[in-house]
Amino acid sequence: MRVEVRGLSKSFGEVRAVSDLGFTVEPGSVTGFLGPNGAGKTTTLRMLLGLMQPDAGTATFDGAPYATLPTPLRTVGAVLETAFHPARSGRNHLRVYCRAAGFPLSRADEVLAQVGLTDAGNRRAGGYSLGMRQRLALATALLGDPAVLVLDEPANGLDPEGIQWLRGFLRHLAHEQGRTVLVSSHLLSEVEQTVDRVVIVGAGRLVREGSMEQLRSGADGAGTVLVRSPEVTRFADLLRADGTTVTTEDGTLTVAGTTPAEIGRRAFAAGVELHELRSRTSGLEEIYFQLTSGSEQFAAPSPVAQEAVR
Amino acid sequence: MIRLVRAEWTKLFTTKVWLGLLLGGCVMVGGFAALLTGFAGNAESGLPGVGTPEFEQVAFSQATSATVLLLILGIIGMTQEYRHRTATPTFLAAPRRWKVVVAKLVAYALVAVPFALVLLAVNVLVVALYAGARGGAPSLTADNVEVLATSGLALVIYALIGVGLGALLRNQVGAIVGALVYLFVVEQVIRSIPATSGAYKWMPGGGLEAMTATFEGPDLLGAWAGGLLLVGYGLLAALLGTLLAVRRDVV
Numbered sequence: 001m002r003v004e005v006r007g008l009s010k011s012f013g014e015v016r017a018v019s020d021l022g023f024t025v026e027p028g029s030v031t032g033f034l035g036p037n038g039a040g041k042t043t044t045l046r047m048l049l050g051l052m053q054p055d056a057g058t059a060t061f062d063g064a065p066y067a068t069l070p071t072p073l074r075t076v077g078a079v080l081e082t083a084f085h086p087a088r089s090g091r092n093h094l095r096v097y098c099r100a101a102g103f104p105l106s107r108a109d110e111v112l113a114q115v116g117l118t119d120a121g122n123r124r125a126g127g128y129s130l131g132m133r134q135r136l137a138l139a140t141a142l143l144g145d146p147a148v149l150v151l152d153e154p155a156n157g158l159d160p161e162g163i164q165w166l167r168g169f170l171r172h173l174a175h176e177q178g179r180t181v182l183v184s185s186h187l188l189s190e191v192e193q194t195v196d197r198v199v200i201v202g203a204g205r206l207v208r209e210g211s212m213e214q215l216r217s218g219a220d221g222a223g224t225v226l227v228r229s230p231e232v233t234r235f236a237d238l239l240r241a242d243g244t245t246v247t248t249e250d251g252t253l254t255v256a257g258t259t260p261a262e263i264g265r266r267a268f269a270a271g272v273e274l275h276e277l278r279s280r281t282s283g284l285e286e287i288y289f290q291l292t293s294g295s296e297q298f299a300a301p302s303p304v305a306q307e308a309v310r
Numbered sequence: 311m312i313r314l315v316r317a318e319w320t321k322l323f324t325t326k327v328w329l330g331l332l333l334g335g336c337v338m339v340g341g342f343a344a345l346l347t348g349f350a351g352n353a354e355s356g357l358p359g360v361g362t363p364e365f366e367q368v369a370f371s372q373a374t375s376a377t378v379l380l381l382i383l384g385i386i387g388m389t390q391e392y393r394h395r396t397a398t399p400t401f402l403a404a405p406r407r408w409k410v411v412v413a414k415l416v417a418y419a420l421v422a423v424p425f426a427l428v429l430l431a432v433n434v435l436v437v438a439l440y441a442g443a444r445g446g447a448p449s450l451t452a453d454n455v456e457v458l459a460t461s462g463l464a465l466v467i468y469a470l471i472g473v474g475l476g477a478l479l480r481n482q483v484g485a486i487v488g489a490l491v492y493l494f495v496v497e498q499v500i501r502s503i504p505a506t507s508g509a510y511k512w513m514p515g516g517g518l519e520a521m522t523a524t525f526e527g528p529d530l531l532g533a534w535a536g537g538l539l540l541v542g543y544g545l546l547a548a549l550l551g552t553l554l555a556v557r558r559d560v561v
Contacts, residue, residue: 050405051398052559067405078402083395085325092324100317100403140399 001027001062001075001147001180003048008057010043010204017043018204020057025182025199027147030174032195033184036292040204041184042080045152049078061148073101077141079151082133086126090117090136093125097143111139116165130157138166148180149173155190167194188288202292215284222286225263227253228276235272239263254280314404314413315420322387322421331383332425335376336432343372343436347444361446363453369437370454373429373461374522377468378493380425382486384418384472388551389482397560408552414473415548422469426462434458460521460533467537471514471544477551514543 003025010018018040025031035041046052048059050066058065061075069075084093094108112121115135120128125136134157141149149170155163171194174181185191188198198215200208208215228251229235236246236253245256255263260279267274322328346369351359358364388411391397404410441448448454472489479485497515500506510516511530520536531539 083398085394087325096317096320099320102313
């Protein structure tokens with residue numbers, strides 16, 4: 001099932017949260033929906049799911065808006081904020097939505113097992129940890145065995161093990177079962193290993209849409225590399241000779257706009273002894289930062305700038 | 311629609327709010343019934359004595375003191391979706407939101423029936439035992455049964471009004487406090503001022519009094535007209551809530 005967003009716009013008073021946004025989410029792949037905080041990701045997902053009314057534009061599932069889907073929970077599963085009645089147990093929370101959608105109550109136990117919450121099913125959801133709440137939200141989304149899965153920052157509150165599990169789970173749902181998976185995050189590094197395609201937004205507008213491969217190829221040589229060597233000065237001069245940006249500090253070099261392989265090749269050619277050579281930021285992160293920089297709605301001034309004001 | 315109604319019952323009976331309100335209602339109704347029976351025939355209280363039809367009709371209408379609790383039950387049933395943000399999963403399961411409001415109206419009206427029966431049973435039991443001990447056990451005459459029936463109906467209708475009010479106001483604390491202030495302050499003032507007391511019979515409190523009053527009071531509608539007026543208020547609030555509040559963005 002294909003998800004299509006076309007010309008979507010939404011304002012809150014003076015603030016334009018989403019502006020003429022359009023993208024497509026294909027089945028059989030995991031699509032990352034990326035952007036800094038306040039870029040309009042959550043607003044877009046809520047409009048997609050019929051929880052908010054767009055000012056303009058459409059969001060459809062194989063051509064049908066969410067509100068017209070005959071069996072919404074069987075079609076789309078959504079993990080938004082973690083919303084539970086604190087006094088209701090996780091199992092009973094799931095049973096409510098089994099009732100509402102006409103699923104057998106046994107589905108509640110099945111999805112609890114699927115997300116590893118079986119033992120906590122009878123405890124009050126108010127006593128759950130953040131990670132358990134995320135798992136319960138995911139279980140709620142899985143109740144209807146949906147063709148499309150929409151997740152808003154699902155890794156929030158999960159421990160590293162949980163994030164690892166979620167990655168494998170989402171890839172399995174998309175690649176082996178052919179489902180459509182859209183997962184939002186404000187960190188590219190968090191979903192870098194999970195997603196096949198990316199939709200990057202900044203200040204409510206589409207910044208980039210394409211495959212991870214395309215993004216990676218554009219990112220080649222855009223990272224920064226850290227070098228430690230007893231011959232820092234000679235090597236720095238050598239690199240600077242052809243205009244490469246190099247900063248030196250305490251016997252280490254930071255080289256921008258290159259790859260570890262390139263630096264290693266040049267060190268080898270010049271016979272420079274290296275004690276350490278590693279990537280400090282991947283080109284992908286740099287590209288993502290460049291694409292979205294200046295689009296943060298609530299950007300804090302840098303500490304340096306604050307110092308200058310004083 | 312039946313699925314959504316059953317989902318509402320699952321929501322209601324998987325937390326303990328219903329139990330607290332029902333037990334509170336039993337204590338309240340039992341207490342008032344006992345108090346009334348205790349002071350029956352007391353010259354200073356002005357109450358008719360046990361064994362008289364007047365006393366029995368007043369005593370059997372005490373379950374209506376719990377209308378406020380069924381109102382709160384209905385308000386909580388609707389507004390908890392916003393308070394605990396479960397409106398998101400609820401509206402994801404039922405994207406045509408008016409269906410959720412209708413399901414809640416049906417679910418709470420039906421659930422109010424056994425609630426009302428329990429409260430009426432407490433009322434009858436306390437009066438029968440206490441008045442019986444004072445030498446005037448009441449019997450279920452046609453008039454007494456009618457008082458009990460209209461009292462029970464009023465309880466059910468107030469749960470309906472609570473759902474409608476909750477849909478309109480969305481804020482749980484605001485809706486409960488607002489409803490209490492309105493019923494116990496605003497309407498009492500309107501009722502007592504001669505210039506405005508004529509309008510009182512068209513108000514929710516006037517409708518309730520028309521259904522259940524056994525004393526001589528202000529000018530009121532008939533019992534059934536009063537009941538219809540109350541149902542009208544509940545459905546009007548639900549309709550306005552669906553059109554104005556429930557369709558708003560869920561953030």
